[in-house]
Amino acid sequence: MLEQFVQERGFKIASYYRENISGTKLDRLELRRLLMDSHHNDILLVEQIDRLTHLINSDWMTLKKQIEQHELRVVSLDVPTSWLALSEKVSSPTDPITRAVITAINSMLIDLMAAMSHKDWLSRRQRQKQGIERAHSLGKYRDKQADHERHQKVLYYRQVMKLSIRETAEATGYSCSQIRRI
Template sequence: MFIRAYLRASTNEQNAERAKATLDQFTQEHGQRIASYYKENISGTQLDRPELNRLLTETQANDILLVEQIDRLTRLNDHDWKQLKRMIEEKGIRIVSMDVPTSWQALDNNALTHNDPIIKAVLDAINNMLIELMAAMARKDYETRRDRQRQGIETAKAAGKYKGKRADPERHKKVKIYREKGLSLTEIAEATGYSRSQVCRILAN
């Protein structure tokens, strides 16, 4: 069993390694250690994430995918979440999240549940239900924040106070540097956190 920690932040301005020390301490308290870390700055609403894909490629059956919270793993819509969940299940990976206590049993090799199939089946069912609930809440939180942002913009526009989102000159500069180095539009988007269409607009200016 290898524990693979997934660290994600939504933008380049955020620190994806913020939870690293917390996850290290958490695994130590359970008599385990993290074998590898997968860090990236990308929205949890995107299914195609380079480091998450690498984790899924390198993992083996019974390995653990460790996250601080379920929203670090997913803010996906229902269709994409089902697809990601299917990929995880096909690999035989177990999700452990600090905000889902029922998932912690996977860290204890000597747990009673490993020897009692009935107890294990019940706890697995409860654990899956809680992960589903947390995933739905993560998506709902994302949609709520987007709605509030949209309403705020509409209010600002009506008052003549909306000036639009300010461009980040440093990130724009990185886009052009990456392009000069021969990176594809997709690679640039993954490296900067922009969408392909945003990369195209920046390069066109």
């Protein structure tokens, strides 16, 4: 969707930043890298604001300030007024009134979308919790079951073979954190 969006407008994507970390976390490696790689007036293009944030308001304001300090313009496919940031006329300093109005409108809409994103995340978590509680009460929900075979394998390497956590991880193919948990 992003590639089609920029191609239709005659632009190119300079770089991609993908991460598999919750948008509820402010400290995200790829987001930090994106900010450090950015240049004045670059576009931070996202499919939807919720792909950028599920942060609580105070953390969103911190991230927003970081984006502003790096002088990025946020363009989101789900905020059509943000698309005007791609227009040289609007982003040009020769038209400061239009730019100020568009910037204020986009800022408000993006803040609103960020707040709604967090609210949606909270609602989904609450519904999930309610569903699990209901399934528990009906006897239909079983917590994640331990893999006893895996545990025995780890215990064998740790207790019988006397391997370190790292050696056990290498021998079993499990991560060090999994070995510690077991």
